[in-house]
Amino acid sequence: MSRKTRFILVALLLLAFFGWRQVRDRVQDAPADNTAVAAGKDAAAARTPSAPAPPRMFGSIAFHPCTLASPMGGAGVAAQCGTLSVAEDPAKPQGRRIALNLAWIPAGEGADDPRNPVFMLAGGPGQAAVATYPTVAPAFREVAKHRDVVLVDQRGTGDSNLLQCADMLEALGGGDDADEAGDEAASRAAMREATAHCRDTLSRHADLRFYTTTDAVRDLDTVRQALGVEQVNLLGISYGTRVAQRYAGTYPQHVRALVLDSPAPNELVLGNDFARNLEDALALQFGRCAKIPDCANALGDPRAQLDSLMARLRDDPPLVTYRDANSGRQQQERLQPARIVGLARMYAYSPMAASILPLLIHEGAQGRYDGLMALSKMLADSLPEQMAYGMQLSVICSEDADGLRADPDMAASLLGNELVDGLLTQCEAWPKGTRPDDFHKPLASNLPTLLLSGELDPVTPPAYAEQIARTLPNSRVLVLRGQGHNVIGTGCMPRLFAQFLDTADARGLDAKCLDKLAYTPPFTSFNGWGP
Template identity: 50%
Template sequence: MQRKYRVLLALVALLALFGYRYWQSHAPKKATATATATTGKHAASDESVKRRHYGALTFNPCTLSSPMVREGVTAQCTTYEVLENRSKPDGRKIKLNIAWIPADEDAELQPDPVFFIAGGPGQSAVQSYPQLAASFKRILDKRDVILVDQRGTGDSNPLKCSSKDAEGDPADAVTPAAIEAATRECVAELSKIADLTQYDTTTAVADLDDVRKALGAEKINVMGVSYGTRVAQQYAMRYPQSTRTIVLDSVVPNSTILGNIWARNLEDALTRQFALCTRNEACVKAVGNPRESLDIVMATLRKGPVPVTYRDPTTGEFKSDTLKANEVANLVRMFAYMPAMAALIPHQLHEAAQGRYESLKAMSDMLTSGLEDQMMMGMQMSVICTEDGDNVVSDAADKNTVLGTSLTDAMSTMCKVWPKGKMPADFHNPLSTDVPALVLEGELDPVTPPKFGEETVKTLKNGRLFVLRGQGHNVIGVGCMPKLFAKFIETADAKQLDGKCLDNLSYTPPFTSYNGWTP
């Protein structure tokens, strides 16, 4: 990947919500065909026992695999063709990539499948699912799971920039002029294969309902993570009669403008996470005050990049490069998503504050490797610029935060030149519905904090919020949550769930050395 696009992708990482634990998986393999026939209660084709029908769609066996999951997920895969622009019946058509995980062979199959919606915006549901498959195990006792790569992601006409970079000083790559130039190049490239005004949430929701109808399902259960919760809310808003339940994991309220409050949300989360160290005498003795260390590191790097010689985390080879302030901001933000990774931050910041930057640089490289394949920048920009870009405003109060105003400034710059679609006038209205809803938040989530869940559930007549102690972003697989998830899908009644089992969740103590934490 060329430097200019590496910079844009780093900005995209800051803009992103993400949906599952991105850093656990680098460039998952695409769904691949398998010779293993599967059985179930959907009709088998006369042509081949390997081919199966679901409604009007014909599926073939495939395996969904990821480097971080030992065993692949047995599935059925197909594509479904839709109009790119629904107002142009003679216009370009695109194929949506779909995977179907059939219910267990002996299941008492229910007619309402569960649709999983990935985060980002820009992630693939098909590629993301293997990381979350264990959370759906009980769902498969009675229901099928359907994965649809949202248009512009995965294998659904992916909007991925690959233009070559021009030569130049790397320090110039983060200037507004350079960001705008790179964005224009990306627009020019992707416009050859897509109308970028047609890759927003509203159009994607219409695609989902087309898939529902093609499957012959009267109602569906919609489960979204992070940005996927925006999709789920919009689906329930536009197609309430087709929505049996919604599950919103790490919810983004409909009224939220992506970008405006990310800096403050991160600061609040870091305050809570760093308190796990400052309240522990042994931690303070070993690594000092993490906030003070972070401030020292950021102040140093904002004066200019520092040279670093470090060991490449993927090859083991020694490399020489520089570490920049935006890399540390990105690293701290992304590691804060997950308690096990956040536990590393205090020790790493302590090392860097002493002038030892090797570990931070290595972890930054590890974080961003594979980002180009994980996050479809074009789709993300089409969503954000259409739905949020015009309302993003830099707040001077954020200037001295970890993220500063670079996020909102870059977002505004990119959206000035990115083609925008249209959204309904009520798009940002709170979802007000009697559709049963299960809303989940992690107590320490740096991007969709508990207050987002509290705001969302106010207008959900049959909704209930669970805030998981000591947890970060994307919590559907934590503790007994998979059991509660399955029970909710079975009963469609969140208010009757017994969440006492979640009381067993605890906090992850911060590392005080490379060997781990102090008990």
């Protein structure tokens, strides 16, 4: 495999660790709340300042009106935006400082307790809470009527001293995908060189040792103090559940309730389970086709066809003519197996996206590759914009790298051990922060906790939520049938979310409404699924 292709594979998979979803599931309850407003002319901006107005104070922080624009170009969310300065290195308060980017969605008029806010913690590692919120705002439509919502771009993400490595692919340089095939040493050297280039570039404005989960937890409590609130409610999504658990373990007296959506246990070493989790999720998702006669008759066995397709691509990657999704122009490129791995992994996050995978694989098995190539290219082009890759490396290299282990049993799996090998190579060149001794110990607490999992989640399966709940006696796990990763906005969950925050009683929730959730049928043709 060429050095360029190998890096693309690892980059795709790293950027997809936690929280990113290209296709959002539809919210199936009531219409979106009335905080959504037109995003204005600049829909691409994470926030668009409104006309000058006197600052609105929340505690000691001054906020100004703004609009949080949807990254997909849809409606935005009316908010108040501000910043809070914190020391990059807590041991050097007079040294370099970071302006944490904040947004506040004030509670609706007549709210009972508007100063008992909800902090939403984004996924990744590497997503920015402010930019992410518009995509999950419908899940807050009931919550926001009664409670303030506070968003903090974790240091290294969004507008909080962004650590982005978008130029890492360019730094690799060198030739066609077919060059240097099979040269593992060259691939590793190129990856290490690109990582060092990114490290050196970012180090001009950041000490990369201080962009870890521990630093983010300290920042969150600094924000809480500045807001003048004694307790907060935490919603962690994906990697954000690690931040939430660490905050709850460090500052339990300042947490009122926890909601962990698609959670990862503290004990987890990010990367070790991903190959196995993907295999399990694909088995469940592809198994739906076998249970539907129209799908089985039209498409056969998706997994067998995927294995056959991958073997063919490894042996002789075909030159494919396809239409580029961004430019609309016809292009040609060889379809490398790494592209299928990235596409399958990312589409598995969402049942709406995964429903087309069996059809795409069937098309590829028949020698029709243009759809696979076009979609994989679109995915690869959009991922770097969604994640702060430098921040992600600061988190993983400091917190997980020493526990990464290749799994011989997964060597022949779709994902294999490429991700682990790539991470270990990159972390050799990346500065590492300090990890607390108890970092990977489970959260043991009596805090009211609601844990949410998707049945078909390929990265944080329901077993993770059950594991976390063992040391949280005041908790409850809800597994959403037929769902993937990030489920807070699915079906009646927005209503249950609000009810839990009102009562802080997970076990008292009547969650029978979730029984109405249905599986998304697999496509049997490009016209959709059968009757």
